[in-house]
């Protein structure tokens with residue numbers, strides 16, 4: 287991590303507290319690595335939370351209850367505070383259906399607000415028992431640092447419904463504030479992404495079509511300003527299609543894009559990055575190399 291702390295937690299008008307960059311931050315930079323105050327399985331009850339809180343010091347209990355609680359009308363304080371602040375401790379990805387089996391409360395990481403065009407990404411590092419937060423792009427001093435709490439590949443009405451129901455606020459991020467044609471285009475692009483994702487997954491017997499659809503998905507992400515956060519799995523899929531048909535040159539080109547993207551999002555020490563790096567060195571080591579007979583596809587533009 288860089289010598290100088292990159293952020294400060296402060297009051298943000300209309301959002302309670304939030305996190306502001308106190309200096310310029312480079313894309314991929316590790317901003318925070320923090321151990322949880324405590325963790326729970328992904329669906330705790332008020333009783334399991336109270337039992338966990340008993341194991342904490344008075345100061346830690348006060349710190350927990352000083353976090354935001356947007357569910358104070360619906361749930362007891364411990365559960366309301368958990369539901370407002372818990373972050374996944376494991377892989378959490380609603381598009382692919384992976385859901386973390388536990389969550390955690392973090393005194394700093396739980397202060398990051400949400401945007402549908404986030405500039406930071408969270409990852410749980412099991413080995414270190416810590417959550418890490420990285421910049422997904424260059425960030426200027428003074429910008430607010432935001433995660434995205436929900437699945438961002440959805441139209442505005444869906445995103446707003448989720449954020450209101452689970453986090454009690456009306457999102458006014460740059461994307462939710464679009465109007466007219468700009469909003470319609472954004473909605474169309476974001477709604478098309480989960481469909482493309484499924485279609486690409488079904489292209490195993492037609493890698494050439496798979497790569498064409500991947501290029502369309504990447505164009506869509508780029509137009510939506512989401513390449514930084516959304517492209518890595520598409521790059522990896524394109525790499526795999528090239529591997530199926532023993533297209534070494536294009537497999538390497540896609541793997542390079544995947545590695546660059548995953549490293550920025552998750553760090554070079556992440557399992558995903560290490561796996562891609564291994565295949566980048568020699569795509570022939572991939573278990574599905576050449577399973578479909580030789581063919582030349584295309585590389586990234």
Ligand SMILES: C[S@@+](CC[C@H](N)C(=O)[O-])C[C@H]1O[C@@H](n2cnc3c(N)ncnc32)[C@H](O)[C@@H]1O
Pocket residue numbers: 300301302303304353354355356370371396397398399400401452453454455456457458459
């Ligand atoms: C995990 S907390 C984030 C930190 C919180 N703002 C605080 O004061 O501690 C989640 C809560 O922050 C607020 N919040 C997060 N993102 C927001 C946004 N984009 N606009 C308004 N409020 C937001 C909501 O009240 C939400 O329930």
